[in-house]
Amino acid sequence: MRRNKIKKNEVDSLFEEATIEAARIKGKKLMEDAEKVAYFPSAEFNHRIQSLIESKTKKSDTFGFFNKAFLAYSKAAAWILITLILLFVSVPNVASARNWITRLVIDSNPKYVTYYFQENVIKQINQDSTLHEPFPEGIYYPSYLPKDMTLMQLIYNRSEIIYRYQDLSNNTLTVIVMGPGSSTNLDNESPEEKSKEYVNGIEADYRKKIGLGQLTWSDGIHVFIVSTTLSKEECLRIANGLTN
Amino acid sequence: MAVPAKPKVNTESDRLFLEMLYDSYKNLMFKQAWGYFQNQSDVEDVVQQSFVRLIMYLPTLKKLNRNTLAVYIVNVIRSCSIDLCRKRKIEKETNFSDFFEGYEETLEDDFDSDYVMDTFFSMQQLTNAISKLPEEDQFVLQAKYLQYWRDSEIAEVLGIKEDTVRTRLFRAKNRALQILAGGKNEEE
Numbered sequence: 001m002r003r004n005k006i007k008k009n010e011v012d013s014l015f016e017e018a019t020i021e022a023a024r025i026k027g028k029k030l031m032e033d034a035e036k037v038a039y040f041p042s043a044e045f046n047h048r049i050q051s052l053i054e055s056k057t058k059k060s061d062t063f064g065f066f067n068k069a070f071l072a073y074s075k076a077a078a079w080i081l082i083t084l085i086l087l088f089v090s091v092p093n094v095a096s097a098r099n100w101i102t103r104l105v106i107d108s109n110p111k112y113v114t115y116y117f118q119e120n121v122i123k124q125i126n127q128d129s130t131l132h133e134p135f136p137e138g139i140y141y142p143s144y145l146p147k148d149m150t151l152m153q154l155i156y157n158r159s160e161i162i163y164r165y166q167d168l169s170n171n172t173l174t175v176i177v178m179g180p181g182s183s184t185n186l187d188n189e190s191p192e193e194k195s196k197e198y199v200n201g202i203e204a205d206y207r208k209k210i211g212l213g214q215l216t217w218s219d220g221i222h223v224f225i226v227s228t229t230l231s232k233e234e235c236l237r238i239a240n241g242l243t244n
Numbered sequence: 245m246a247v248p249a250k251p252k253v254n255t256e257s258d259r260l261f262l263e264m265l266y267d268s269y270k271n272l273m274f275k276q277a278w279g280y281f282q283n284q285s286d287v288e289d290v291v292q293q294s295f296v297r298l299i300m301y302l303p304t305l306k307k308l309n310r311n312t313l314a315v316y317i318v319n320v321i322r323s324c325s326i327d328l329c330r331k332r333k334i335e336k337e338t339n340f341s342d343f344f345e346g347y348e349e350t351l352e353d354d355f356d357s358d359y360v361m362d363t364f365f366s367m368q369q370l371t372n373a374i375s376k377l378p379e380e381d382q383f384v385l386q387a388k389y390l391q392y393w394r395d396s397e398i399a400e401v402l403g404i405k406e407d408t409v410r411t412r413l414f415r416a417k418n419r420a421l422q423i424l425a426g427g428k429n430e431e432e
Contacts, residue, residue: 015385015420021367023386025371027311030272042288049295052295053266
């Protein structure tokens with residue numbers, strides 16, 4: 001039993017509580033009285049009530065159609081949105097990802113470029129190049145490279161191809177293959193070293209100046225130039241390894 | 245009688261609840277309706293109208309327990325019966341005389357409700373006092389606190405003005421406090 005000093009502003013809530021409790025007691029008696037006598041509504045009346053319940057609880061077909069249409073539209077819109085987002089995100093990144101992977105592979109494996117040329121699949125490594133098609137067959141490339149030599153730049157412009165390499169000790173290597181009709185000037189001004197060498201049976205001119213050795217020769221069609229800060233022996237090995 | 249906004253009744257659980265409502269309370273509904281009318285047709289009309297109205301109050305009904313729901317249903321049956329009687333002008337054959345003007349005079353005008361409210365009493369005592377109230381007072385209190393009907397709805401059911409509803413509610417409470425005070429006096 002609960003006893004409280006009643007305040008006027010609490011009267012409403014007290015009456016609500018008491019009214020509900022009184023209703024509960026009264027309802028119990030009403031239910032007991034009602035259960036004493038069974039009423040059997042007619043089948044027709046029961047059917048009317050059942051129909052009433054069905055009609056009140058049946059979902060509207062019209063609204064159902066619109067709901068379904070709206071749901072389908074929402075799903076379609078969501079899928080289109082997701083697809084567009086994926087496209088916008090992935091498409092620009094495909095090219096950059098491919099370039100990034102290519103650079104990664106080339107950086108980690110200096111001879112990778114050889115594979116590229118052999119397979120004739122690379123289109124463009126150096127961004128300065130305007131080439132937008134695969135290298136033609138028969139292009140020259142160095143099949144031998146000193147250890148740790150990394151391709152830094154590749155320029156191809158149909159008339160000539162230039163490979164620039166560098167190793168961890170900052171030794172540089174430049175291989176230039178010029179196409180038919182090309183010519184070059186040899187620097188005769190006070191070389192530190194000058195000699196005649198043979199590259200694959202072809203006479204070549206080797207000269208060294210300010211630490212940079214340069215081997216130049218021609219097969220009658222192409223002009224080959226190999227410049228490096230490495231030793232003459234290494235320069236000759238690279239030159240002999242030049243193949244197509 | 246003013247009806248509330250159409251509730252969202254469209255789920256399987258609502259359908260099952262309504263079927264349970266009819267199965268469990270049809271005896272009560274028919275018993276009450278037979279108390280107001282003498283022919284099967286009127287009784288069935290009132291039960292059907294009451295059921296339609298109960299569906300309108302479905303969200304509230306689902307919150308009530310079995311016994312308070314019985315009182316709610318009885319009140320709706322009564323409201324619909326009053327409606328039907330008004331439409332058919334057969335008031336003389338029914339037992340709604342309590343609901344018409346005139347019974348307020350039974351209240352003692354010099355009754356000091358503040359005195360009762362300032363004293364201690366238990367919820368059980370107040371519940372008993374409400375149970376002893378005349379049917380019409382209980383109806384007003386139940387309509388207000390159990391069924392959460394607006395004053396306008398209660399006014400329409402009883403065929404009175406909204407201001408009168410508030411007066412009746414006030415007097416019903418005072419009567420309950422009067423009974424409470426009488427009970428306490430007897431105890432003392």
